[in-house]
Amino acid sequence: MKKIAMALSLLALVASSIMAQTKPAKEKEALYNVSGKIEGVKSEKIFISTYNGKGFDIDSLVSTDGKFTFKGKLKYPAIYSLYLNPKKDRLNIFVQSGAILVQAKKDSLSKGTVKGSALHTDWMVHRKQMDGAYALMSKGDNLYKSVQQNKDPDSVALRKTAHDLFVAGEAYADSICKQFITTHPSSTISPFIINSYFMRAGSEEKAKDYYNLLDKNAQASYYGISVKEFLDKAALVDVGKMAPAFSMADTTGNAFTLASLKGKYVLVDFWASWCGPCRKENPNVVKAYNEYRDKNFEIVGVSLDDKKNNWLKAINADKLTWIHVSDLKGWQNEAAKMYAVSAVPMNFLLDKNGKIIAKNLRSEELHKKLAELIH
Structure with a gap:
């Protein structure tokens, strides 16, 4: 499920569980069979879909009496969504190989029962x-x-x-x-x-x-x-490693190079305009920057946005006055790949020589660490 961070908005955990952001190694393909009945359905289309890492694989059929059967290859156990309308209620099923039986009602699809998947049972316990x-x-x-x-x-x-x-x-x-x-x-x-x-x-x-x-x-x-x-x-x-060097366009389109800040403490802050937890944390980062900006400290905001207007609008709205860069590639941001960033917000604190000395500093932890280093 293509990925949060727990920099978590835990509200996004269900979604992030359905759309993980990592791409594990391949497993031997198996077969799945999801069948059952949705009471109240008459001559309607039933859909089943799963996220494949890049988009959704969707299958559908027209059912005259609510009965359905979906079969296919299963590359690995994953969450599939059964629904009538993509914008309305749905039943999420943790699908594994073998036969899975579903019983549900049209007006309360998400409350349906699932049998035949031990993984689904375990997942429901966790949920x-x-x-x-x-x-x-x-x-x-x-x-x-x-x-x-x-x-x-x-x-x-x-x-x-x-x-x-x-x-x-x-x-x-x-x-x-x-x-x-x-x-x-x-x-x-x-x-x-x-x-x-x-x-x-x-x-x-x-x-x-x-x-x-x-x-x-x-x-x-x-x-x-x-x-x-x-x-x-x-x-x-990891902490103790030299921070990967990168060069990326700033808000004006000019190239910024991380190495240009050697001799300063630098917070490399990965975020995005659409990231709720990032925007919630920004006031705290602003406070830290205002306190230490004149004490050999700088912040480089690396945005995982893919639309420049949204990026710039968020910078202005949150009053983020430090250095900002982005290649506008979203999750394919080159710096994010170098730093193994799979969720935002995420940050790395570098010493004057570019060595990583702390990671994921949030709230008071950020202020405490800066106070230790900068006098």
Whole structure:
């Protein structure tokens, strides 16, 4: 599921689980058979789709009585969505090889039952456990949106409350994920959880710890291989490594080179205008920049936007006055690839010689680290 970061908006976890951002190694193809009945359907089109890493593979049929059967090749166990209208209710199914039976009602499709997929059963257990984390994140997200829309005079305090709710949601989700992986070391859902939530720069240690909890079969699964590949790649930009050099166009189209900032402490900050958690964190980064900008400290914002107007608009709206670069390639951003960035927000703090000395600094952690270094 092509990927978050847990720089998480946990509200995006369901979506990110359906559209992971990593591309694991291939597994031997198997066959799937998803059949069943949707009560209330008469002469209507039924769809089934899954994300393939670049877009959606969609199959459909016209059912006269609500009955359906979908068959196909299964490259690896994955989430498929069953729906009547792409903009309305749908039933997400964790599909594995073999026969899977679905029973559902047209007016409550997402509440349908699924039999024949042990992975779906495990996934539902995990999803149920995550309800509390989703609730916290939803509350924080709604509060943040309310502040943005109403321009409340107490917005600073309310933004902090929203941020604290997100942090609480992350901590709770982390504990739930660890509990599931510890108690289900052989389930493919366990490496899937790591793949979906922890495969991002800054979470390498957790990903590694959780990967080591898996049994050999889970490690050898499609998602287990994906986690291992991520860990190997992320090790190249670990703390203590020299930061990869890059050159990229700034907002005016002129080339900026990271090496030009040698001799300064530099925060390489990966973000995007469409990233809710990034925009929520920006006021904190602005505060840090204003405090240390005249003390041999600089920020380089690397945007994963693909539309220049949206990028520039966000820079102005959030009052981000530091250096900004982007190649407008979205997730294919060349610098993001070099730094193994699979989710945003994400940042890397470099010392005066360009060595990575910290990663994923957020909230008070950013201020604390800068205070230690810059006097």
